[in-house]
Amino acid sequence: MITPNTHYADLKESYLFYNIAQKTKAYLEEHPEKHLYRMGIGDVSLPLCDAVITALHEAVDDQADKERFHGYMPECGDPGLREILAAHYAKRGIHLSPDEVFVSSGASDELGDILDLFDRSSSALVIEPAYPAYVDANVMAGRKIVHLPAGKENGFLPEPDENAKADILYICSPNNPTGAVFNREQLQRWIDFANANGSVILFDAAYEAFIEDETLPHSIFELEGARTCAIEICSLSKTAGFTGTRLGYTVIPSDLVRAGMKFNEMWVRNRTTKTNGVSYILQKGGAAVFTPEGHQQIMENIRFYKENAAILMEALDQLGIWYCGGKNAPYIWMECPDGMGSWELFDYLLKEIQVVGTPGEGFGACGEGYFRFSTFGNREDTIEAARRLKELFVK
Numbered sequence: 001m002i003t004p005n006t007h008y009a010d011l012k013e014s015y016l017f018y019n020i021a022q023k024t025k026a027y028l029e030e031h032p033e034k035h036l037y038r039m040g041i042g043d044v045s046l047p048l049c050d051a052v053i054t055a056l057h058e059a060v061d062d063q064a065d066k067e068r069f070h071g072y073m074p075e076c077g078d079p080g081l082r083e084i085l086a087a088h089y090a091k092r093g094i095h096l097s098p099d100e101v102f103v104s105s106g107a108s109d110e111l112g113d114i115l116d117l118f119d120r121s122s123s124a125l126v127i128e129p130a131y132p133a134y135v136d137a138n139v140m141a142g143r144k145i146v147h148l149p150a151g152k153e154n155g156f157l158p159e160p161d162e163n164a165k166a167d168i169l170y171i172c173s174p175n176n177p178t179g180a181v182f183n184r185e186q187l188q189r190w191i192d193f194a195n196a197n198g199s200v201i202l203f204d205a206a207y208e209a210f211i212e213d214e215t216l217p218h219s220i221f222e223l224e225g226a227r228t229c230a231i232e233i234c235s236l237s238k239t240a241g242f243t244g245t246r247l248g249y250t251v252i253p254s255d256l257v258r259a260g261m262k263f264n265e266m267w268v269r270n271r272t273t274k275t276n277g278v279s280y281i282l283q284k285g286g287a288a289v290f291t292p293e294g295h296q297q298i299m300e301n302i303r304f305y306k307e308n309a310a311i312l313m314e315a316l317d318q319l320g321i322w323y324c325g326g327k328n329a330p331y332i333w334m335e336c337p338d339g340m341g342s343w344e345l346f347d348y349l350l351k352e353i354q355v356v357g358t359p360g361e362g363f364g365a366c367g368e369g370y371f372r373f374s375t376f377g378n379r380e381d382t383i384e385a386a387r388r389l390k391e392l393f394v395k
Contacts (some may be wrong), residue, residue: 007142016362037385040358049297055288059281070280077103104248107235125166129363156180160193172204177372178333179325194229201230209239227253308375315386332373353388
């Protein structure tokens with residue numbers, strides 16, 4: 001008889017978005033005349049920029065022409081796009097070989113697949129509250145998970161702990177869900193910790209394009225020692241609106257070696273074994289993001305979302321409610337007012353002002369007592385949600 005992966009039985013049921021959907025559905029059935037102001041979803045609301053759309057159309061036309069048709073693409077990414085991505089890093093003073101940059105179908109896929117590089121006996125450290133997939137992907141593999149709690153006292157940016165060591169270290173900066181960003185000194189301490197202990201950092205940089213404070217690092221490879229301990233996973237989903245288009249990239253330096261094995265070479269073998277590469281059409285669209293026109297257009301979209309953030313932050317400032325994020329990230333992580341629990345606040349906002357956010361408890365136990373707002377909604381809803389918050393909690 002076949003033996004399934006019994007570690008799936010160890011997964012906790014994920015009630016977060018299911019419960020949100022059920023609660024909002026029930027509310028609308030009882031109040032069909034109401035409009036919900038959805039500040040919880042992490043999906044973008046603006047379309048792909050013109051430069052990307054033009055490139056996608058050109059790529060589709062190429063596929064209709066025998067001379068320009070593309071079949072299988074190189075498994076690790078189109079060489080031209082890999083060069084473009086390496087040049088993108090060079091603008092920040094980071095020197096990468098194109099062979100150190102891998103094109104992916106998005107950060108979520110890559111965060112799961114990259115675990116193939118680590119033995120199942122390896123342990124994983126997750127800073128919580130956290131993107132739930134970090135935990136679940138390792139539970140599926142049967143790994144030991146070390147939970148490092150973060151809180152208001154450290155701005156949700158904890159330092160390394162000698163009593164909480166692991167082989168794989170997850171760092172997301174700017175963070176989902178908290179919006180907090182490690183500064184150079186804080187991130188350097190994690191790099192030094194990883195190198196001292198032989199750990200590997202999985203650096204999730206999906207939201208780096210939202211950093212406006214240029215004293216903060218966009219990439220872990222801006223710092224000394226990162227090449228010997230880090231893998232960086234990036235996404236065009238929030239940067240350029242590719243949530244439904246699926247494209248990202250991963251940096252694995254040639255200097256990253258453990259037990260005599262080079263992670264870069266291992267990943268080449270993994271990709272050439274397990275994938276047939278990302279489609280030509282998507283990669284051509286992705287390349288347009290890094291043209292002068294594409295960059296200008298995606299930054300206009302990012303500014304729109306950051307203006308949404310400013311509207312919500314102004315409301316919370318007026319109310320005297322503690323929060324982090326917003327300035328350098330598309331998420332605002334607020335402390336629940338009046339000692340409310342996170343699900344209690346969800347129900348209260350839904351019932352009283354029809355505003356929907358995300359209860360912090362869904363991101364781990366450390367999230368209880370906090371609430372996440374997304375800034376990816378439309379402008380009119382954001383303005384009205386902010387107005388209703390101020391009216392509801394005015395002292």
